[in-house]
């Protein structure tokens with residue numbers, strides 16, 4: 001036995017539905033107390049991965065351990081010990097927040113004598129005190145989300161799964177929600193979260209980028225940014241789509257991606273910027289601003305997806321975890 005068990009370990013985890021492979025040979029680990037973010041577009045296989053790890057769905061191939069328990073052999077042990085806030089979490093609309101919490105406390109078999117203290121603690125943690133007499137149906141999305149989180153951790157699980165926990169919530173409330181998650185991780189809770197929001201990925205110790213069932217990148221946010229080849233330039237251009245066409249033909253341009261009115265261009269060397277501006281001017285396109293920028297995780301993601309499309313015939317994730 002190792003001294004410290006990883007909260008999650010998977011080895012070539014795979015899930016097939018008929019002929020379709022939703023999760024393909026995914027391997028990663030999450031050390032205890034860390035936050036692991038699974039990023040990827042709709043249908044990438046994030047929820048399917050979580051469902052296997054939570055012991056809800058058996059893998060077709062490969063192995064996984066959560067809190068030291070085999071997901072295929074000991075799913076019941078796992079279910080008892082984890083918190084799971086699913087994409088479609090259910091709260092009882094005609095109950096108040098403390099009533100919802102008390103309900104989940106009984107579902108998770110929180111000892112009866114400690115329940116009311118735990119409910120009070122969670123109302124306080126989630127900042128729900130002033131809403132405690134309202135019916136859940138009348139709470140705003142952000143408050144419902146916080147209540148759902150509180151319900152998911154009523155039994156103090158050492159491992160928490162969050163599947164798009166903040167979808168549709170405003171940026172300030174999302175930040176506050178993540179502050180709660182961060183605090184929990186600080187107390188030793190391990191977290192696996194999926195999200196579509198790249199800013200949320202910044203909260204994660206390690207990020208796994210999934211695309212079409214495969215893990216196409218796996219590293220810390222900083223390592224992912226550093227892994228992007230070349231120099232990134234942001235151009236403000238009057239016709240970004242037309243500009244992209246010109247740039248894609250230009251030697252020394254590694255990648256281009258349109259972000260609204262701007263275009264991000266990855267160049268083999270910063271000196272190539274002059275050549276880029278000249279090519280665009282020649283095509284009659286007006287560049288109002290050009291600057292060197294630090295890549296965002298979105299840039300990394302777009303690059304990795306492109307790369308995996310190009311390398312479609314070669315299998316394997318991009319890099320080792322924790323690089």
Ligand SMILES: Nc1ncnc2c1ncn2[C@@H]1O[C@H](COP(=O)(O)OP(=O)(O)OP(=O)(O)O)[C@@H](O)[C@H]1O
Nearest residue numbers: 017020022040041042043044045046047048049087
């Ligand atoms: N029970 C199922 N039977 C058949 N196909 C399924 C099943 N569950 C999921 N899939 C398919 O597997 C793929 C991955 O789905 P999954 O829900 O894991 O994606 P996701 O990354 O969570 O997407 P989203 O961001 O939309 O939540 C999708 O193409 C989906 O249609």
Ligand SMILES: [Mg+2]
Nearest residue numbers: 046047048087
């Ligand atoms: Mg999903």
